[in-house]
Amino acid sequence: MTNAQQISWSNQLEQIGQDHGFYRQLDAEHKALFVEGDDTLVVTFDNLDDARQSVEERLPWGVQFISSQGWSALGIAAHGWTWFRSEAVFDFFDELRETGFFDRFKKVVFYGASMAGYAAAAFSSAAPGATVISLVPQATLDRSVTSGWEDRYHRAWRRDFSGRYSYAPDEVKSAEKMWLFYDPLRREDAVHAALFRGPNVSYIRCRHFGHGIGTLMGRMGILKTVTRGIVSDEITAAGVYKILRARRTQPNYQKQILNHLVASKRDDLTYRYARAVLDECYPARRPHFKRQVNDIAKRRNLPRYSPPET
Structure with a gap:
């Protein structure tokens, strides 16, 4: 993404933030956009597909859909393979927690896939009692943990996965519930999923979906339905599996x-x-x-x- 494109996108987000909530440039790689709605807040993070886009103007992942439901949206945008490992991002979530931002909402949901699934789990500790929707998340990319079985995402290995908001399975322990979607036939994703343990983790096993679970669910026309059901507390794991059966004709x-x-x-x-x-x-x-x-x-x-x- 060129500097001119980044400036254009920033100007768009800044105007939306001024009109409907707030916009914050966190650092050179990360931005935050809050669009106010009702008393349900959904916090989303860009996944790799979004972070790699050279699109002149776009909203952070999921913000448009979330706002269309009437919910409040806080989207964290990324430029590149960052896994949101940034002191500026850490400070931002510390600030939201310490100023009582999350306390304004009756329900808080953290939502993301893959890189963003990691972030949704890791940063959920800033709002204890939140719900987490995490599609094929990584537990960490710390090489002392993943060396020997996780050989993807080489460009992110230089990032520091220690300190604040780091090891996602520990950070998510304060959540009320984590919905973890993964394909048990994908070895790396299955190992990451196994590192998330605890009574608040609900595993949704999506056999033969591969790593692109969110993409496939979107093509099936069920991603929004499942998301609405989880955010609104109107669906059970059995209900999710019933919807997933539509995959057989995809x-x-x-x-x-x-x-x-x-x-x-x-x-x-x-x-x-x-x-x-x-x-x-x-x-x-x-x-x-x-x-x-x-x-x-x-x-x-x-x-x-x-x-x-x-």
Whole structure:
């Protein structure tokens, strides 16, 4: 992002802050925008997809949706792979806690995914009793903890994961409840999830969703529904799982299942699953499935796929 783009974005956020709440430039890498609504506050953090964008003007992640629900929104924006490890960000949350900012609200929710999921858990200790919605969070990227099993996010390894708001599983212990979404088949994400322990942690296991759980839920059209349910205390874990069943017809999810079967070298099951998907879907939209069926058919002397007659 160029300096001119940053200035343009800052000017936009500053005007929104003046009109509806406040805006704060925390340091060169982080900004905070508060948009006042009702007595529910949702605190969000940019994830890596947002932090890497070279978009001239954008709101911090989730602020537009949160405001549209009538809730108050506090969005923390990031430029780059920061994991929000900044003294200026720490000082900002210390200030909010010490000045009683969070006490103004009947309910406080911290919300984020991946890098932002880490931040949602880590900074929730500034508002004890909060609810945390954390999608595929990291517990830490401290190499003394993660060396040997977490080899992603090399650019963030230089960050200091000690001191204030650091080890997310400890920081989240003061939350009323943490909703932790993860795919147990993703080794790194599963290990991070296992480090979050305690009676306030509710695990939502999203098998075959991969690391992009939020993205897939968004494409399924259920992310907002689940978020509204959790923020409003109108949904249970069983209710979330019921909604997640919609994944079975999603192309991205179906492809993840197929890839898993192919990797496990289970030809018979791969063949049956791919044919079942093709029988239910217009085959031109599933060329990968057709190719797998016909490759296995050739090797195993099975019938090739032919589209059903219309």
